Amino acid sequence: xxxxxxxxxxxxxxxxxxxxxxxxxxxxxxxxxxxxxxxxxxxxxxxxxxxxxxxxxxxxxxxxxxxxxxxxxxxxxxxxxxxxxxxxxxxxxxxxxxxxxxxxxxxxxxxxxxxxxxxxxxxxxxxxxxxxxxxxxxxxxxxxxxxxxxxxxxxxxxxxxxxxxxxxxxxxxxxxxxxxxxxxxxxxxxxxxxxxxxxxxxxxxxxxxxxxxxxxxxxxxxxxxxxxxxxxxxxxxxxxxxxxxxxxxxxxxxxxxxxxxxxxxxxxxxxxxxxxxxxxxxxxxxxxxxxxxxxxxxxxx
Amino acid sequence: xxxxxxxxxxxxxxxxxxxxxxxxxxxxxxxxxxxxxxxxxxxxxxxxxxxxxxxxxxxxxxxxxxxxxxxxxxxxxxxxxxxxxxxxxxxxxxxxxxxxxxxxxxxxxxxxxxxxxxxxxxxxxxxxxxxxxxxxxxxxxxxxxxxxxxxxxxxxxxxxxxxxxxxxxxxxxxxxxxxxxxxxxxxxxxxxxxxxxxxxxxxxxxxxxxxxxxxxxxxxxxxxxxxxxxxxxxxxxxxxxxxxxxxxxxxxxxxxxxxxxxxxxxxxxxxxxxxxxxxxxxxxxxxxxxxxxxxxxxxxx
Numbered sequence: 001x002x003x004x005x006x007x008x009x010x011x012x013x014x015x016x017x018x019x020x021x022x023x024x025x026x027x028x029x030x031x032x033x034x035x036x037x038x039x040x041x042x043x044x045x046x047x048x049x050x051x052x053x054x055x056x057x058x059x060x061x062x063x064x065x066x067x068x069x070x071x072x073x074x075x076x077x078x079x080x081x082x083x084x085x086x087x088x089x090x091x092x093x094x095x096x097x098x099x100x101x102x103x104x105x106x107x108x109x110x111x112x113x114x115x116x117x118x119x120x121x122x123x124x125x126x127x128x129x130x131x132x133x134x135x136x137x138x139x140x141x142x143x144x145x146x147x148x149x150x151x152x153x154x155x156x157x158x159x160x161x162x163x164x165x166x167x168x169x170x171x172x173x174x175x176x177x178x179x180x181x182x183x184x185x186x187x188x189x190x191x192x193x194x195x196x197x198x199x200x201x202x203x204x205x206x207x208x209x210x211x212x213x214x215x216x217x218x219x220x221x222x223x224x225x226x227x228x229x230x231x232x233x234x235x236x237x238x239x240x241x242x243x244x245x246x247x248x249x250x251x252x253x254x255x256x257x258x259x260x261x262x263x264x265x266x267x268x269x270x271x272x273x274x275x276x277x278x279x280x281x282x283x284x285x286x287x288x289x290x291x292x293x294x295x296x297x298x299x300x301x
Numbered sequence: 302x303x304x305x306x307x308x309x310x311x312x313x314x315x316x317x318x319x320x321x322x323x324x325x326x327x328x329x330x331x332x333x334x335x336x337x338x339x340x341x342x343x344x345x346x347x348x349x350x351x352x353x354x355x356x357x358x359x360x361x362x363x364x365x366x367x368x369x370x371x372x373x374x375x376x377x378x379x380x381x382x383x384x385x386x387x388x389x390x391x392x393x394x395x396x397x398x399x400x401x402x403x404x405x406x407x408x409x410x411x412x413x414x415x416x417x418x419x420x421x422x423x424x425x426x427x428x429x430x431x432x433x434x435x436x437x438x439x440x441x442x443x444x445x446x447x448x449x450x451x452x453x454x455x456x457x458x459x460x461x462x463x464x465x466x467x468x469x470x471x472x473x474x475x476x477x478x479x480x481x482x483x484x485x486x487x488x489x490x491x492x493x494x495x496x497x498x499x500x501x502x503x504x505x506x507x508x509x510x511x512x513x514x515x516x517x518x519x520x521x522x523x524x525x526x527x528x529x530x531x532x533x534x535x536x537x538x539x540x541x542x543x544x545x546x547x548x549x550x551x552x553x554x555x556x557x558x559x560x561x562x563x564x565x566x567x568x569x570x571x572x573x574x575x576x577x578x579x580x581x582x583x584x585x586x587x588x589x590x591x592x593x594x595x596x597x598x599x600x601x602x
Binding site for chain 2: 032033037046049050051055058069074075079082083086089090
C-alpha cells in the first residue's frame with residue numbers, strides 16, 4: 001500500500017540534507033529538518049521579518065552536528081517580559097538571539113549578564129544554564145572585530161574613530177579597545193559621547209570623546225549611528241575627510257552598501273559592510289549556545 | 302573583501318531550496334530556510350521529540366508557495382494554559398498542531414471548536430482567525446479515512462469494527478460514520494463504549510456498542526487503543542478472528558508496524574499503518590491553516 005507520495009528532489013534534499021552526527025545520539029529523525037528532536041533557538045525582535053541570521057546560523061549548527069535551528073519569533077515589545085517568562089517554559093528552547101528593540105530590556109530580564117553586556121547595557125544572546133538560570137552576552141562588537149581581522153585588519157595598535165555613542169557604538173568601541181585599539185567616539189549629543197567615554201574608560205578601556213565628526217588621522221572609521229537606513233538620511237560625517245589608507249566600516253545592514261560606504265569607496269577606502277557584524281558573530285554565537293544545546297538534547301532522553 | 306565563506310553544496314540547497322511564489326509577495330528572503338519572513342506553526346506536545354510531522358508538513362507548506370514551517374515546541378502539560386496564552390502573543394505564529402497530552406485541554410482553551418471537535422472533546426489543530434480569536438478542529442479521523450480512500454477502500458456502505466472508545470476511537474468512528482460506514486465500538490470498559498455510542502448516535506452517527514472484541518463479519522477492523530506501543534502489550538483482539546477480506550488498521554504509530562498489524566498480515570489482510578493518520582491529514586491541515594498563514598503574512602507588511 002503506498003503510504004506516502006514520493007517527495008520531489010528538492011524536498012528529499014530538505015528532508016535529509018545530510019547525515020548528522022547528532023550530539024545527543026539520535027534516532028535518525030535528526031536527518032529530517034525540521035524534526036521533533038530538534039533543539040530550538042528563538043530569534044526575538046519586533047519586527048522580526050528583516051532578520052537574516054536564521055539560515056546561516058542554522059547551517060552552522062547542523063554542520064557542527066547539532067540538531068538545532070534558529071527560528072524567528074515576532075515578540076511585540078509591550079509583552080516582552082511575559083513572553084520571555086513563557087519562552088523559558090518551552091523545554092526544547094535552549095537559547096535566544098535578541099534584536100531590536102529587545103536588546104536593552106532583555107539585559108534586565110536575564111539572571112546574569114557578562115561584564116561586557118553590563119558595560120553596554122544590552123544583550124543580543126541569552127541561554128539556559130545548567131541550573132535553569134538564564135545568562136546574556138552581547139556579541140555585536142565581537143562580530144564587528146572578527147570581520148576586521150578576517151579581512152586582514154588587526155585592530156591592535158590602531159586608532160579608531162567611531163561615530164554614534166548608542167548601544168552599537170558602545171559594543172564596537174569596547175571590543176575595539178579590548179583588541180588593542182585606541183578609540184575616539186563622536187555623537188551629535190556631546191553629553192552622550194562623553195558619558196560613553198567616561199563609562200568605558202572607567203572600566204579600563206582607552207576611549208575618549210571627540211568634539212567634532214572629524215576622522216582625519218585615524219586608521220579605522222566606523223559609522224555606528226543608524227544614519228543610512230533611510231534613503232534621505234544625511235551622511236554620518238563628511239566623506240571629504242576620508243582618505244585611501246582608512247578602513248571604513250558601517251553597522252547599518254540595510255541597505256547592504258550604505259551611501260556612506262559608497263562615498264568611502266569613491267575615496268579609495270577599503271570598506272566593511274554592516275552585515276559583517278551579524279555574519280562574523282555566528283561562530284561566537286555557536287560557542288555561546290553549544291553547551292546549552294547539548295545539555296538540552298541530553299536532558300530530553 | 303570575502304564577507305562569507307562559501308557554503309557547502311547541501312547548505313546551499315538548504316538555503317535556497319527552490320524559488321517560492323510566496324503568497325505575501327516577498328523580498329526573496331523566503332528562499333532561505335529558515336528566514337525572518339517565515340510564518341510559524343507550532344507543534345505542541347509533552348514530550349515532543351517523537352513527532353514526525355514537522356518535515357513532511359513543512360515541505361507541503363513550501364510546495365504550496367507558503368513561506369512557513371511547522372516547528373516542534375515542548376510545552377509541559379502543567380503550564381499549557383499559560384504557554385498557549387503567550388504563544389498567541391507571538392505575531393508570526395499563526396497556528397498550532399496539538400499532540401498528546403494537550404488535545405483535550407486545548408479544546409477548552411481555544412475560543413471556538415468545530416462541531417466534530419466538540420463531539421470528540423479534543424482538538425489537534427488550532428489557528429488564529431481574522432478577529433484574533435482562536436478556533437480548533439480535530440483532523441485525526443479525517444487523516445484516517447483519507448488513508449483508506451487513497452488505498453482504494455471507500456467506507457461508504459461498509460461496516461467497521463473499532464476497538465477503543467477514547468479520543469482516537471471517537472475521532473475515527475465519527476469520521477467513518479460521516480463517510481457512510483456503520484460503526485460498532487468495543488472497549489474493555491463497556492460503559493465507555495456505550496457512552497461513546499450514545500454520544501455519537503445522538504449526534505446522528507450510526508454507531509453502536511459491542512459487548513465483545515469480535516470483529517467477525519466486518520469489512521474494516523480498527524485498533525484505536527494504545528495497545529501495541531509497548532513490546533509486552535497484549536493484542537487488542539484475537540487475530541484468529543480476522544479473515545483475508547478484512548482491511549485492518551491501527552492508530553499506533555510507534556512501532557511503525559504493530560504486532561497486531563503483523564498478525565493481520567499473516568492472516569492475509571490488507572493493512573493500514575498508524576502513520577497514515579498523520580501523513581494523510583497533512584493536506585487537511587494545509588487547508589485548515591492556509592487562510593491564517595496568508596493573512597499573517599499580509600498583516601506583517
